[in-house]
Amino acid sequence: MKVTQLPYDPGPAAWDAILPAGNTYPTLEEKRSADWLIIGAGFAGLAAARRLRQIHPKDRIVLIEARRIAEGPVGRNSGFMIDLPHNLVSEDYAGAIEKDRAEAVQNRAAIAFAAEAASDYRFSAETFVQSGKTNAAATAKGTKHNEDYAAHLKAMGEEHELLDAAQMQELSGSSYYQSGLYTPGTAMLQPALFAREMASGLAAQSVSLFENSPVINLKRDQTEWVATTPRGAIKAPNVILTVNGHLESFGFFKRRLMHIFLFASMTRALSESEEQQLGGAPVWGFTPADPMGTTVRKVSGVGGTRFIIRNRVAWAPSRWVNEKSVADMGITHDRSFDARFPMLKGVDMEHRWGGLLCLSRNGTSAFGEVEPGLFAAGCQNGLGAARGTYSGMMVADLASGIQSKAVTEFTDQTPPSRLPPKLISSLGAKVTLRWGEYKAREEL
Numbered sequence: 324m325k326v327t328q329l330p331y332d333p334g335p336a337a338w339d340a341i342l343p344a345g346n347t348y349p350t351l352e353e354k355r356s357a358d359w360l361i362i363g364a365g366f367a368g369l370a371a372a373r374r375l376r377q378i379h380p381k382d383r384i385v386l387i388e389a390r391r392i393a394e395g396p397v398g399r400n401s402g403f404m405i406d407l408p409h410n411l412v413s414e415d416y417a418g419a420i421e422k423d424r425a426e427a428v429q430n431r432a433a434i435a436f437a438a439e440a441a442s443d444y445r446f447s448a449e450t451f452v453q454s455g456k457t458n459a460a461a462t463a464k465g466t467k468h469n470e471d472y473a474a475h476l477k478a479m480g481e482e483h484e485l486l487d488a489a490q491m492q493e494l495s496g497s498s499y500y501q502s503g504l505y506t507p508g509t510a511m512l513q514p515a516l517f518a519r520e521m522a523s524g525l526a527a528q529s530v531s532l533f534e535n536s537p538v539i540n541l542k543r544d545q546t547e548w549v550a551t552t553p554r555g556a557i558k559a560p561n562v563i564l565t566v567n568g569h570l571e572s573f574g575f576f577k578r579r580l581m582h583i584f585l586f587a588s589m590t591r592a593l594s595e596s597e598e599q600q601l602g603g604a605p606v607w608g609f610t611p612a613d614p615m616g617t618t619v620r621k622v623s624g625v626g627g628t629r630f631i632i633r634n635r636v637a638w639a640p641s642r643w644v645n646e647k648s649v650a651d652m653g654i655t656h657d658r659s660f661d662a663r664f665p666m667l668k669g670v671d672m673e674h675r676w677g678g679l680l681c682l683s684r685n686g687t688s689a690f691g692e693v694e695p696g697l698f699a700a701g702c703q704n705g706l707g708a709a710r711g712t713y714s715g716m717m718v719a720d721l722a723s724g725i726q727s728k729a730v731t732e733f734t735d736q737t738p739p740s741r742l743p744p745k746l747i748s749s750l751g752a753k754v755t756l757r758w759g760e761y762k763a764r765e766e767l
């Protein structure tokens with residue numbers, strides 16, 4: 324099968340750009356063979372490689388990535404590895420209780436897996452921190468979302484704490500917020516460091532990594548698969564596709580996956596006096612009480628103390644948007660930043676970017692053995708860090724023939740449901756997204 328489209332994300336991978344130069348991995352420029360080939364080094368691909376190495380200590384495992392490691396969505400996200408339900412198409416993230424409970428168990432298994440990797444691979448202190456996160460509300464409506472979600476968490480038996488405006492100001496230094504809802508289970512990532520350090524840990528365990536090596540063709544040759552890149556090829560009996568929404572570019576789950584771009588901006592590093600002027604905690608992370616609102620993080624590490632603002636969504640069935648959309652969405656980011664931090668006038672955005680995300684109508688993953696010896700783990704919906712990691716773990720187990728309750732449950736999920744005809748789904752999605760953003764306008 325010819326791969327119809329290669330990954331593209333507009334703007335720089337800022338989390339990576341603020342770091343000192345890291346390890347590089349070769350471009351595939353030869354014909355070689357492997358026992359396992361994983362295509363796509365995002366959360367799912369990195370997790371699948373680690374899990375395969377645990378199961379098959381001696382096998383030849385290759386992980387191949389179209390771009391540089393950490394330049395794809397894995398290094399472009401806001402870095403919330405969330406344990407709790409996070410239904411982006413709901414009003415307040417909540418879903419049905421039993422389903423949410425089951426999903427939290429999976430997300431926590433993913434976080435535990437990442438925590439174990441952090442320890443084994445000696446991640447730096449800022450890469451992975453299990454500090455929890457806060458749903459922040461700027462309006463009475465947002466506060467109501469927090470209260471509703473808190474009631475849902477109570478019914479689930481989940482630990483949480485409602486914060487008032489004074490507590491939110493003490494945490495963030497900003498008087499913008501009316502309330503917050505803190506939950507302790509989320510792990511906060513420096514996502515580019517996470518990808519880099521996972522990759523170097525895997526390389527140290529003799530997983531062969533190739534970057535800048537897009538797979539442009541994948542075909543079955545008797546009992547093996549052959550993946551071709553512009554300058555090389557790899558033959559393997561087992562191939563795992565962890566290319567997220569680009570599963571469709573490989574010809575799978577056609578008309579079942581919805582593609583959107585999310586956008587973010589990152590400030591320059593703050594000076595010491597700017598930090599003091601603001602006050603608040605040294606680092607924190609706010610997801611919006613309304614799923615269509617604004618995510619804000621204050622980070623502090625090797626790249627300095629900075630803010631990251633994420634909001635706005637673009638519908639992109641072609642898995643592409645033009646570079647101009649980054650600047651357009653940046654206008655809202657500046658407005659959001661200024662509204663929250665008027666005392667930081669003059670702190671400009673240094674980087675702006677977008678990244679591709681995959682959703683399905685029914686919220687399930689694109690997962691399973693799609694052809695003999697060819698496995699897929701993609702479409703993570705709103706929780707790519709945790710769910711991507713979990714689906715990577717599960718696909719490695721499935722492909723290795725491991726029969727566990729967890730694998731069966733994940734394999735048995737209903738596949739992503741079929742989309743209505745293109746015109747209707749595009750129109751419907753655009754209207755839904757714009758309406759959602761309009762309703763959340765005061766939380767932007």
Ligand SMILES: Cc1cc2nc3c(=O)[nH]c(=O)nc-3n(C[C@H](O)[C@H](O)[C@H](O)COP(=O)(O)OP(=O)(O)OC[C@H]3O[C@@H](n4cnc5c(N)ncnc54)[C@H](O)[C@@H]3O)c2cc1C
Pocket residue numbers: 326328329330362363364365366367368387388389390394395396397399400401402403404405536537538539565566567568569584585586587633677678679680681700701702703704705706707708709711
């Ligand atoms: C701005 C932004 C903020 C976000 N914030 C969060 C957040 O805070 N928390 C969260 O959980 N999620 C967040 N996400 C979503 C999250 O980043 C994704 O859901 C997650 O990266 C999906 O993981 P994955 O491994 O399935 O796919 P990806 O991370 O997309 O990895 C797939 C990889 O496959 C590679 N690939 C594709 N085609 C080919 C090919 N032909 N050959 C070789 N390689 C190929 C791609 O380059 C890519 O690196 C955010 C996304 C964006 C854009």
